[in-house]
Amino acid sequence: xxxxxxxxxxxxxxxxxxxxxxxxxxxxxxxxxxxxxxxxxxxxxxxxxxxxxxxxxxxxxxxxxxxxxxxxxxxxxxxxxxxxxxxxxxxxxxxxxxxxxxxxxxxxxxxxxxxxxxxxxxxxxxxxxxxxxxxxxxxxxxxxxxxxxxxxxxxxxxxxxxxxxxxxxxxxxxxxxxxxxxxxxxxxxxxxxxxxxxxxxxxxxxxxxxxxxxxxxxxxxxxxx
Amino acid sequence: xxxxxxxxxxxxxxxxxxxxxxxxxxxxxxxxxxxxxxxxxxxxxxxxxxxxxxxxxxxxxxxxxxxxxxxxxxxxxxxxxxxxxxxxxxxxxxxxxxxxxxxxxxxxxxxxxxxxxxxxxxxxxxxxxxxxxxxxxxxxxxxxxxxxxxxxxxxxxxxxxxxxxxxxxxxxxxxxxxxxxxxxxxxxxxxxxxxxxxxxxxxxxxxxxxxxxxxxxxxxxxxxx
Numbered sequence: 001x002x003x004x005x006x007x008x009x010x011x012x013x014x015x016x017x018x019x020x021x022x023x024x025x026x027x028x029x030x031x032x033x034x035x036x037x038x039x040x041x042x043x044x045x046x047x048x049x050x051x052x053x054x055x056x057x058x059x060x061x062x063x064x065x066x067x068x069x070x071x072x073x074x075x076x077x078x079x080x081x082x083x084x085x086x087x088x089x090x091x092x093x094x095x096x097x098x099x100x101x102x103x104x105x106x107x108x109x110x111x112x113x114x115x116x117x118x119x120x121x122x123x124x125x126x127x128x129x130x131x132x133x134x135x136x137x138x139x140x141x142x143x144x145x146x147x148x149x150x151x152x153x154x155x156x157x158x159x160x161x162x163x164x165x166x167x168x169x170x171x172x173x174x175x176x177x178x179x180x181x182x183x184x185x186x187x188x189x190x191x192x193x194x195x196x197x198x199x200x201x202x203x204x205x206x207x208x209x210x211x212x213x214x215x216x217x218x219x220x221x222x223x224x225x
Numbered sequence: 226x227x228x229x230x231x232x233x234x235x236x237x238x239x240x241x242x243x244x245x246x247x248x249x250x251x252x253x254x255x256x257x258x259x260x261x262x263x264x265x266x267x268x269x270x271x272x273x274x275x276x277x278x279x280x281x282x283x284x285x286x287x288x289x290x291x292x293x294x295x296x297x298x299x300x301x302x303x304x305x306x307x308x309x310x311x312x313x314x315x316x317x318x319x320x321x322x323x324x325x326x327x328x329x330x331x332x333x334x335x336x337x338x339x340x341x342x343x344x345x346x347x348x349x350x351x352x353x354x355x356x357x358x359x360x361x362x363x364x365x366x367x368x369x370x371x372x373x374x375x376x377x378x379x380x381x382x383x384x385x386x387x388x389x390x391x392x393x394x395x396x397x398x399x400x401x402x403x404x405x406x407x408x409x410x411x412x413x414x415x416x417x418x419x420x421x422x423x424x425x426x427x428x429x430x431x432x433x434x435x436x437x438x439x440x441x442x443x444x445x446x447x448x449x450x
Contacts, residue, residue: 043268048428050275051405054379055412059430071404071426082429154279179296180276187280201296203273204307205284 007191009165013176014119019095031088044068049151058149060122097133104216105138111224116141153184179203232416234390238401239344244320256313269293274376283374285347290314322358329441330363336449341366378409404428
């Protein structure tokens with residue numbers, strides 16, 4: 001184990017950390033008529049989820065996703081109806097887990113960690129996603145920012161999640177492939193694990209993650225050793 | 226005049242609304258080895274400015290810009306030193322105004338509006354930017370989020386700006402080319418003008434802007450008529 005005491009609870013981000021976004025990215029690229037445009041969309045979606053949060057507002061992740069997709073489409077002279085935008089997002093509910101996920105979660109569970117998911121997706125969407133991916137049984141709780149009506153990485157989300165799990169922030173480790181998620185959890189007092197999925201890099205203005213891991217097997221090697 | 230009473234104070238966003246980002250975009254595209262990659266960088270910069278804000282942290286806009294540029298560069302197998310990243314951002318301090326800006330601001334000033342800038346750039350950076358662009362004398366005040374240590378569109382920024390100008394939020398109109406800025410100002414109780422600069426679209430989950438204008442001349446036509 002690296003710095004800090006062994007965490008009691010592992011909180012897993014879902015989209016991209018556990019689930020492979022590739023089919024969603026294909027769907028978005030197709031609508032935006034450009035390979036790789038989905039990366040700009042996903043970043044815009046994350047930006048606007050926080051735009052709402054700092055404005056004291058909340059709309060579901062899929063609604064923010066559809067609204068931002070319509071904006072980017074109009075910049076490309078593509079006019080999307082709200083229905084077409086939502087259709088392009090449908091693959092989000094049927095994503096498969098990355099190859100390392102199922103076995104590694106089982107190993108971590110056997111090693112005695114309490115495990116929960118903590119997602120920006122709505123309560124219903126997250127439930128569908130984890131059921132479809134065959135991961136639902138791995139988690140003691142499926143937590144969503146919808147309960148707080150603020151998006152990650154708002155510090156209150158992590159503080160709420162720790163309270164829900166009945167442990168202190170220091171006893172939680174947030175596991176995510178996103179530098180912004182890891183940054184926010186660390187600022188809120190949690191231990192953190194940064195999973196180095198393709199296309200994601202650490203943020204140099206954040207606290208260093210407690211653990212960096214190439215994938216969840218590597219995380220299990222480091223935590224359960 | 227459209228809905229609402231005539232605003233007493235016009236608050237102008239600076240980057241992209243008044244100043245043409247083209248030379249900065251060229252510099253960033255060059256570093257990221259891809260035409261148009263600067264759009265992903267600018268969105269990532271805005272996302273991470275809010276990541277800091279919701280985490281209760283603050284770093285200057287140029288520092289967040291350099292950190293996010295380094296992340297995107299690493300995703301493209303380009304390793305940038307912090308100095309190289311800052312160098313790529315240097316054109317930001319020497320941007321020219323869009324062609325419509327100088328005349329239109331003079332018209333609005335003659336029409337009796339009190340005018341101030343309200344930027345995500347730091348106090349010093351904003352001062353340099355407006356001096357270099359020949360716009361400094363147009364504004365009664367140059368306001369920066371640095372004074373609040375929270376980024377736009379956090380509602381406290383607009384509330385603070387109204388207090389600084391000694392008027393109510395309802396007597397201010399925020400003028401910006403960015404849907405997120407207009408959204409936040411409207412949620413904070415301000416009147417808003419959305420300037421339709423290329424590559425920017427309204428956000429369908431926001432309140433509708435009080436005014437939409439194709440450029441600042443068109444805004445002056447609508448406000449000073």
